[in-house]
Amino acid sequence: MYFDIAIFAGIGILAGFFSGLFGIGGGIITTPGMYMVFTRLQKQDTHAMHVAIATTLACMIFTTLSSSYFHHRKKAVNWPTTWNMIIGVFIGSFFGAYVSKLLSNDILKIVFGAFLLLLGGRFFFARKKADPNAIYSKPSIWVLSSMGTGISFISSLVGIGGGLFTVPTLMAFKMRIQNAIATSSSISFFVSIFATTWYVIFGFSKEASSTSLGFISLPAFVTIAIFSVCLAPVGVKVAHLINTKLLKKIFGALVTLIGFYMIFS
Secondary structure (H helix, E strand, C coil), X not given: CHHHHHHHHHHHHHHHHHHHHHCCCCXXXXXXXXXXXXXXXXXXXXXXXXXXXXXXXXXXXXXXXHHHHHHHHCCCCCHHHHHHHHHHHHHHHHHHHHHHHHCCHHHHHHHHHHHHXXXXXXXXXXXXXXXXXXXXXXXXXXXXXXXXXXXXXXXXXXXXXXXXXXXXXXXXXXXXXXHHHHHHHHHXXXXXXXXXXXXXXXXXXXXXXXXXXXXXXHHHHHHHHHHHHHHHHHHHHHHCCCCCHHHHHHHHHHHHHHHHHXXXX
């Protein structure tokens, strides 16, 4: 048990550091990391991916809450956009968690691996520079709700915060990148809250365990959450000290390799 906790601490350290360094969700690290622990060390094959995804989303509650709070203090969050997306986020999180529950462990692992392959390629391309003089054209509540549904569905299914989709989508409507990142943090907070709740509810049908709450592994949740929150600021500081272009490509290659491992393991 203590060895598992040490592994979870290492996962939390890596997730927090790379989250701060690249501005990505920690799910890229925590989900495959926990999957390997559950399958290789604890020999839990039936719901290993479900538990890994649910626990990752639970950990994100604290990281996204902290991020949202600091962005809010800087008055960078566009709250009207967040509130207009909230109904869609609620609906999407339900269907994402529900579909995840219906999928077998092996199929869910392949879906997650395929997502990592797509994501890994993204690190090899430079982000398009935003127009600093652009004026945000807020979409209708129906468009924002639909966006929230789609983003939340994918996020809940594979265990990510959704910023990878939310930020470029909001920027497509001329929102400044600083506001898009800040608003995405607030949306990701609600995604993690809703999705975690559904995974807890849907997970009660599996075999009960004194160390779990629904699909959430409590030891992994507590350990990873603490270390990832502590290490995220370190990653942010390092990002301002070094050129991350080469590091992003190396990390993209690593994510791609993990994707292949998840699919073919």
